[in-house]
Amino acid sequence: MPKIGMEPVRRKALIDATISAIGERGSLDVTMSEIAGRAGVSSALAHHYFGAKDELLFATMRHILTELNIDTRRALHAAGTARERVSSVVAVSFSDDQFQPEIIAAWLAFYVEAQKSSALRRLLKIYARRLHSNLMSGLAGILPRNEADRVAEATAALIDGLYIRRALKDGVPDAATAIALVEDYLETKLNGRSLP
Amino acid sequence: MPKIGMEPVRRKALIDATISAIGERGSLDVTMSEIAGRAGVSSALAHHYFGAKDELLFATMRHILTELNIDTRRALHAAGTARERVSSVVAVSFSDDQFQPEIIAAWLAFYVEAQKSSALRRLLKIYARRLHSNLMSGLAGILPRNEADRVAEATAALIDGLYIRRALKDGVPDAATAIALVEDYLETKLNGRSLP
Amino acid sequence: MPKIGMEPVRRKALIDATISAIGERGSLDVTMSEIAGRAGVSSALAHHYFGAKDELLFATMRHILTELNIDTRRALHAAGTARERVSSVVAVSFSDDQFQPEIIAAWLAFYVEAQKSSALRRLLKIYARRLHSNLMSGLAGILPRNEADRVAEATAALIDGLYIRRALKDGVPDAATAIALVEDYLETKLNGRSLP
Amino acid sequence: MPKIGMEPVRRKALIDATISAIGERGSLDVTMSEIAGRAGVSSALAHHYFGAKDELLFATMRHILTELNIDTRRALHAAGTARERVSSVVAVSFSDDQFQPEIIAAWLAFYVEAQKSSALRRLLKIYARRLHSNLMSGLAGILPRNEADRVAEATAALIDGLYIRRALKDGVPDAATAIALVEDYLETKLNGRSLP
DNA sequence: AATGAATGAGCCTTCATTCAT
DNA sequence: AATGAATGAAGGCTCATTCAT
Numbered sequence: 015m016p017k018i019g020m021e022p023v024r025r026k027a028l029i030d031a032t033i034s035a036i037g038e039r040g041s042l043d044v045t046m047s048e049i050a051g052r053a054g055v056s057s058a059l060a061h062h063y064f065g066a067k068d069e070l071l072f073a074t075m076r077h078i079l080t081e082l083n084i085d086t087r088r089a090l091h092a093a094g095t096a097r098e099r100v101s102s103v104v105a106v107s108f109s110d111d112q113f114q115p116e117i118i119a120a121w122l123a124f125y126v127e128a129q130k131s132s133a134l135r136r137l138l139k140i141y142a143r144r145l146h147s148n149l150m151s152g153l154a155g156i157l158p159r160n161e162a163d164r165v166a167e168a169t170a171a172l173i174d175g176l177y178i179r180r181a182l183k184d185g186v187p188d189a190a191t192a193i194a195l196v197e198d199y200l201e202t203k204l205n206g207r208s209l210p
Numbered sequence: 211m212p213k214i215g216m217e218p219v220r221r222k223a224l225i226d227a228t229i230s231a232i233g234e235r236g237s238l239d240v241t242m243s244e245i246a247g248r249a250g251v252s253s254a255l256a257h258h259y260f261g262a263k264d265e266l267l268f269a270t271m272r273h274i275l276t277e278l279n280i281d282t283r284r285a286l287h288a289a290g291t292a293r294e295r296v297s298s299v300v301a302v303s304f305s306d307d308q309f310q311p312e313i314i315a316a317w318l319a320f321y322v323e324a325q326k327s328s329a330l331r332r333l334l335k336i337y338a339r340r341l342h343s344n345l346m347s348g349l350a351g352i353l354p355r356n357e358a359d360r361v362a363e364a365t366a367a368l369i370d371g372l373y374i375r376r377a378l379k380d381g382v383p384d385a386a387t388a389i390a391l392v393e394d395y396l397e398t399k400l401n402g403r404s405l406p
Numbered sequence: 407m408p409k410i411g412m413e414p415v416r417r418k419a420l421i422d423a424t425i426s427a428i429g430e431r432g433s434l435d436v437t438m439s440e441i442a443g444r445a446g447v448s449s450a451l452a453h454h455y456f457g458a459k460d461e462l463l464f465a466t467m468r469h470i471l472t473e474l475n476i477d478t479r480r481a482l483h484a485a486g487t488a489r490e491r492v493s494s495v496v497a498v499s500f501s502d503d504q505f506q507p508e509i510i511a512a513w514l515a516f517y518v519e520a521q522k523s524s525a526l527r528r529l530l531k532i533y534a535r536r537l538h539s540n541l542m543s544g545l546a547g548i549l550p551r552n553e554a555d556r557v558a559e560a561t562a563a564l565i566d567g568l569y570i571r572r573a574l575k576d577g578v579p580d581a582a583t584a585i586a587l588v589e590d591y592l593e594t595k596l597n598g599r600s601l602p
Numbered sequence: 603m604p605k606i607g608m609e610p611v612r613r614k615a616l617i618d619a620t621i622s623a624i625g626e627r628g629s630l631d632v633t634m635s636e637i638a639g640r641a642g643v644s645s646a647l648a649h650h651y652f653g654a655k656d657e658l659l660f661a662t663m664r665h666i667l668t669e670l671n672i673d674t675r676r677a678l679h680a681a682g683t684a685r686e687r688v689s690s691v692v693a694v695s696f697s698d699d700q701f702q703p704e705i706i707a708a709w710l711a712f713y714v715e716a717q718k719s720s721a722l723r724r725l726l727k728i729y730a731r732r733l734h735s736n737l738m739s740g741l742a743g744i745l746p747r748n749e750a751d752r753v754a755e756a757t758a759a760l761i762d763g764l765y766i767r768r769a770l771k772d773g774v775p776d777a778a779t780a781i782a783l784v785e786d787y788l789e790t791k792l793n794g795r796s797l798p
Numbered sequence: 799a800a801t802g803a804a805t806g807a808g809c810c811t812t813c814a815t816t817c818a819t
Numbered sequence: 820a821a822t823g824a825a826t827g828a829a830g831g832c833t834c835a836t837t838c839a840t
Contacts, residue, residue, distance in 0.1 A: 018801095018802070018803085018839095018840075019802095020802080020803060020804090021802090021803090024803090039325070039326065040322065040324075040325020040326050041322050041323070041325060041326060045829085045830060045831085046830075046831065046832085047830080047831090055804075055805090056804065056805050056806080057805095057830095057831085057832085058804075058805055058806080058832085058833080058834090059803080059804060059805075061831080061832060061833080062803085062804080062805095066831080066832080067830095067831065067832090119325055122318075122321060122322050122325075123322050125318060125374060125377060125378075126236070126237050126318050126319050126322045127237065128377075128378065129235075129236020129237055129315055129318075129377065130235065130236050130237060135378065138378055139378055142375065142378060164391065164394065167391060168368065168391045168394070168395060170371070170375070171368055171371030171372045171374075171375055171391065172364065172367055172368050172371055173371065174370075174371040174374045174375060175366070175367030175368055175369065175370040175371025175372070175374070176367045176371070178321060178367075178370045178371070178374055179338065179366070179367055179370060181321060181324075181325065182321075182324065182331065182334055182335060182338060195360065195363060195364045195367065198360065198364070199364060199395060202398045202399060203398060216820060216821090217820090220820090220821095241812080241813060241814080242813075242814060242815085243813080243814090251821075251822090252821065252822045252823075253813095253814085253815090253822095254815085254816085254817090254821075254822055254823080254824095255820080255821055255822075257814080257815065257816080258820085258821075258822095262814080262815080263813095263814065263815090410818095410819075410822095410823070410824085411823095412823080412824060412825090413823085413824090416824090416825095431717070431718065432714065432716075432717020432718050433714050433715065433717060433718060437808085437809060437810085438809075438810065438811085439809080439810090447825075447826090448825065448826050448827080449809095449810085449811090449826095450811085450812085450813090450825075450826055450827080450828095451824080451825060451826075453810080453811060453812080454824085454825080454826095458810080458811080459809095459810070459811090511717055514710075514713060514714050514717075515714050517710060517766060517769060517770075518628070518629050518710050518711050518714045519629065520769070520770065521627070521628020521629055521707055521710075521769065522627065522628050522629060527770065530770055531770055534767065534770060556783065556786065559783060560760065560783045560786070560787060562763070562767070563760055563763030563764045563766075563767055563783065564756065564759055564760050564763055565763065566762075566763040566766045566767060567758070567759030567760055567761065567762040567763025567764070567766070568759045568763070570713060570759075570762045570763070570766055571730065571758070571759055571762060573713060573716070573717065574713075574716065574723060574726055574727055574730060587752065587755060587756045587759065590752065590756070591756060591787060594790045594791060595790060606799085608799065608800090609799090612799090612800095633833080633834060633835080634834075634835060634836085635834080635835090643800075643801090644800065644801045644802075645801095645834095645835080645836090646800070646801055646802080646803095646836085646837085646838090647799080647800055647801070649835080649836065649837080650799085650800075650801095654835080654836080655834095655835065655836090
């Protein structure tokens with residue numbers, strides 16, 4: 015077997031391993047050895063490719079955000095009406111790819127870490143801004159700007175809130191229930207409304 | 211004067227120190243020495259009173275929850291109508307005592323830690339249940355049980371979501387805006403409704 | 407046995423251990439564990455008292471310099487004439503306490519480390535300045551300022567040079583020979599001279 | 603073009619890179635990667651040609667010594683009288699090629715490393731012996747053997763001492779001053795002397 | 799001839815925890 | 820009631836070195 019061009023393979027494996035490790039431990043308190051072990055390589059190699067733990071974590075968060083963004087783009091593209099745009103954004107947030115224990119745990123852990131790391135904070139702010147603007151891309155066609163803004167804000171908070179509650183595990187809303195809750199809110203707010 | 215009856219004083223000081231340390235660092239990654247230092251005692255003493263770091267953290271979370279509960283009890287007691295009961299629960303969540311950076315950071319950090327510690331998880335579930343039942347104590351007088359349940363669920367998620375978004379700091383909703391968002395949601399859902 | 411007031415004891419033990427470790431290895435490439443082990447404590451304790459390896463090394467160098475300075479002070483105090491002052495400075499440099507393998511090796515190693523550490527460099531410069539001024543305290547009474555300065559410079563270089571050559575071990579000048587060489591130089595330069 | 607006969611080119615490049623790396627860092631604590639990088643090759647290649655770091659360092663020291671020896675040979679060849687021979691040896695030691703920060707730092711670093719490595723120690727002893735015999739090749743024509751030996755010893759120590767002091771940088775003797783100091787010493791010792 | 803890939807070993811450092819006083 | 824003394828255990832990171840290509 016040729017051993018060339020391994021870099022992208024290893025990077026991907028390490029990021030995946032990071033997600034699963036964080037998911038299992040439920041926090042960023044995972045060792046580089048643990049991560050490297052899951053990826054089937056030595057911890058030295060993880061350092062070789064990412065320089066430091068911080069950077070591996072950062073790359074992982076960025077990866078998650080990128081995936082979310084890709085999914086969202088795709089969903090928005092498939093949406094027809096403004097109303098559908100809004101729903102599709104919500105739907106992606108609770109899709110099987112996103113709303114799974116490991117990703118949720120990672121998400122939460124990164125929120126905490128963001129308190130210390132300005133790089134991570136920046137990343138999460140980008141996510142927040144994107145979510146808002148994605149929601150607005152639909153809401154702006156239905157409600158007056160002002161109101162649309164407020165509804166987008168609330169919807170985003172609702173999504174994050176459902177994520178955090180999901181983290182408590184057992185008993186709490188599954189994806190379907192979560193979506194229903196958000197849609198119910200949207201329905202109430204948008205009911206009978208539509209810009210002329 | 212003999213130094214007698216210091217225990218409650220030290221416990222309180224250590225818990226306060228824990229909150230402020232967590233608030234400043236933004237995570238539970240604070241050392242026992244750091245906490246003890248803030249409380250003006252040796253780390254050995256912290257162990258003497260709490261046994262282990264876990265237990266100090268646990269006691270701290272319980273303290274925060276207890277405070278929240280006391281505030282809520284008081285607010286509910288002062289509320290007249292069912293509608294007021296709902297609003298008072300929301301108001302307490304965003305009161306000056308609760309919605310401050312240190313407490314928010316601690317809150318978030320505990321959510322993450324709860325993934326590992328079942329004791330903490332239990333505590334947070336109690337909080338979730340209490341919040342739900344407090345909201346229900348008002349909503350049940352206005353909406354049919356089923357619907358009330360759903361609104362309570364959404365309201366709780368909304369509150370938590372606003373907390374988490376506040377953690378990203380700058381620019382994000384202050385207490386007044388946060389309350390307005392929740393109240394707006396409630397208004398829409400309860401508008402014109404009232405059990406006969 | 408009471409275990410209080412150990413700090414000065416441990417600091418001393420650790421510094422001594424550092425000197426002997428450096429002396430044996432012949433360089434600063436000694437591990438904290440090695441040093442701590444020689445001092446009969448854990449490496450964690452070494453960090454507890456000195457914070458970091460750098461600081462332990464720095465403290466060690468300072469210790470050596472301080473000892474040298476004390477010895478020199480004492481010798482100068484005992485010296486009668488200006489000529490005797492010069493000789494006493496030289497004598498101390500090659501005294502049993504200073505001119506021993508361990509100290510010489512440490513000395514040399516610190517010179518190298520000084521290239522990287524400005525703190526150490528400062529320390530060694532202080533040593534150089536002190537040596538010069540100590541020599542001058544005698545020479546100034548014998549030669550005109552200009553010439554005295556030059557002789558002091560050469561004497562200092564000679565001393566350092568003999569140290570470095572001693573580091574190569576076996577065969578090379580022992581203390582007596584070293585002193586003889588320096589004194590021979592001084593004799594030639596000072597012969598028949600004395601300020602009126 | 604086939605890349606043939608690269609060996610000598612690479613060896614030279616690696617040795618030069620080693621000197622400059624050591625000179626910059628001020629110690630032998632340079633990584634193989636750093637050295638290889640400076641030479642524009644991979645660290646694996648450095649191992650390919652030199653086997654191990656030790657050997658690269660050894661080869662580097664030998665290179666420096668060889669250069670010094672060549673320069674000295676040439677200078678001695680050009681010298682007419684015995685007195686000139688002595689001066690030419692001194693002059694080479696402080697020539698632009700030798701008395702430059704990088705070389706001085708390397709020199710010093712190697713002295714330290716020699717404590718551990720007997721191979722290096724042997725090398726430095728050869729240097730010491732050569733320096734002595736080169737000086738003697740002049741002094742023996744002027745002073746009786748005994749005295750000549752002593753003066754050679756002192757001169758060598760003086761040279762090394764001036765090197766070490768130069769390592770402390772700023773303010774300390776430049777080449778001209780260094781030479782003046784040594785020549786002044788020689789002048790005093792040789793003044794009016796000459797073997798019949 | 800040359801290198802990317804990979805690792806084992808080791809070091810500094812941190813920290814919760816214990817214990818004697 | 821309180822603390823200084825002390826440590827074991829563990830983690831991040833570095834680096835010389837090897838190997839397959």
